[in-house]
Amino acid sequence: MKSSVIFILFFIFAAEIARGQTDFAAKEFISSSKDTLRYRELLPENSRAGRKYPLVLFLHGAGEKGRDNAAQLRHGSMMFTNPVNREKYPAVVLFPQCPEGVSWPYDRTPEGRRWNEFPVEYPVSTPLKSVRELLDAYLAGGMVDKNRIYIIGLSMGGMGTFDMVCRYPGLFAAAVPICGGVAVERLPKARSVKFRIYHGDADQTVSVENSRKAYRALKACGAEAEYVEFPGCGHDSWNPAFNTPDFLSWLFGQKKKK
Numbered sequence: 001m002k003s004s005v006i007f008i009l010f011f012i013f014a015a016e017i018a019r020g021q022t023d024f025a026a027k028e029f030i031s032s033s034k035d036t037l038r039y040r041e042l043l044p045e046n047s048r049a050g051r052k053y054p055l056v057l058f059l060h061g062a063g064e065k066g067r068d069n070a071a072q073l074r075h076g077s078m079m080f081t082n083p084v085n086r087e088k089y090p091a092v093v094l095f096p097q098c099p100e101g102v103s104w105p106y107d108r109t110p111e112g113r114r115w116n117e118f119p120v121e122y123p124v125s126t127p128l129k130s131v132r133e134l135l136d137a138y139l140a141g142g143m144v145d146k147n148r149i150y151i152i153g154l155s156m157g158g159m160g161t162f163d164m165v166c167r168y169p170g171l172f173a174a175a176v177p178i179c180g181g182v183a184v185e186r187l188p189k190a191r192s193v194k195f196r197i198y199h200g201d202a203d204q205t206v207s208v209e210n211s212r213k214a215y216r217a218l219k220a221c222g223a224e225a226e227y228v229e230f231p232g233c234g235h236d237s238w239n240p241a242f243n244t245p246d247f248l249s250w251l252f253g254q255k256k257k258k
Contacts, residue, residue: 023081024095026069029134037130038069038097042080044090047143054148054252055092055138056080057131059157059164062109065098072097075154075238079248089252092144096134098127104153104160116207118159118183124167128160132168147173147256154178154238155206162214165190174254178238179203181210184217191223194254198241200233 024040031037044053060072072095079085080093103109107125110117124132138144149172153161158180165175166186174194195218199211211227218225230240241247 024073024077024093028069029130029137031130031133033126033129035126035130037127037134038067039134040069040073040077040095040097042077042091042093042095044092045086047090052145053091053143054089054150055094055135055144056251057135057149057151057164058093058095059104059131059151059153059160060095060098061155061157062103063155065100065103067097067099069097076152076242079242085248089248091252092138094134094138096127096131098156098160102127103156104128105156105163115156115159115205116181116210118181118210120183120185125163128164128167131164135171148252148254149256150174150176150251150254152176152178152251153180154241155180155235158206162186162190165193169193170256173256174251176241176251177211177214178241179206179211179235180214181206182214184213187214187217187223188221191218191221192257193223195223195225196250197225197227198230198237198244199227200230200235200237200240202232203235203237205235 024042027039027041029037058076064071064074098104104127105125151161151164151172158177161175161177162180162182165172166189169190169192172193176196178198197211197215199208201208215225215227230237
């Protein structure tokens with residue numbers, strides 16, 4: 001009986017993932033340096049010509065890297081395919097996939113505790129360079145509200161989120177780094193961006209001190225920043241984060257400062 005229940009739950013979960021992959025169209029983008037960025041795209045239902053929509057960029061974690069253009073939808077995508085949310089928050093949503101062998105912030109894959117060590121200066125990574133060009137292509141298309149561009153990232157993607165807003169602060173209205181990290185000396189560059197940071201205090205993979213330091217540094221430089229810490233939560237703090245009642249209402253309520 002127990003195994004039957006587990007099988008049914010697995011089937012339901014797999015069906016939900018498959019449905020999300022159907023809603024998100026599979027796309028490829030070729031950068032100016034001829035690198036291929038695989039990504040998934042979700043457009044507003046019943047979009048109207050001439051109307052501009054917010055854009056959400058979602059950066060996945062290290063466990064979803066690859067070439068299948070599917071694994072990156074494992075966490076977070078169902079928030080956007082939920083029919084109530086699609087109706088309430090029509091948006092352009094992009095889920096790019098980071099290739100193996102590199103990471104979002106670096107052209108290498110850190111090992112072990114190096115995920116908690118962050119250089120102050122380093123060149124933009126190849127995958128994030130492609131992501132920036134992808135964003136530019138969508139902005140040029142005329143469908144996106146340039147005052148409502150948001151970035152969300154978890155774990156490695158949380159680090160990529162910090163990196164993107166430090167490099168291109170004028171692009172984003174709001175950022176949601178989850179269990180990420182950054183060299184806090186860089187954060188004054190991003191003080192125009194509104195932040196909501198999440199982390200679990202029992203995270204054994206990416207230290208909670210990363211988010212605590214980032215929050216303190218942002219407040220010290222005058223940025224609008226919130227920090228939510230989950231007691232007893234390990235590395236998967238994205239689960240309670242996505243279930244925060246105002247997660248989407250807060251995100252879509254932000255506009256870029258004039």
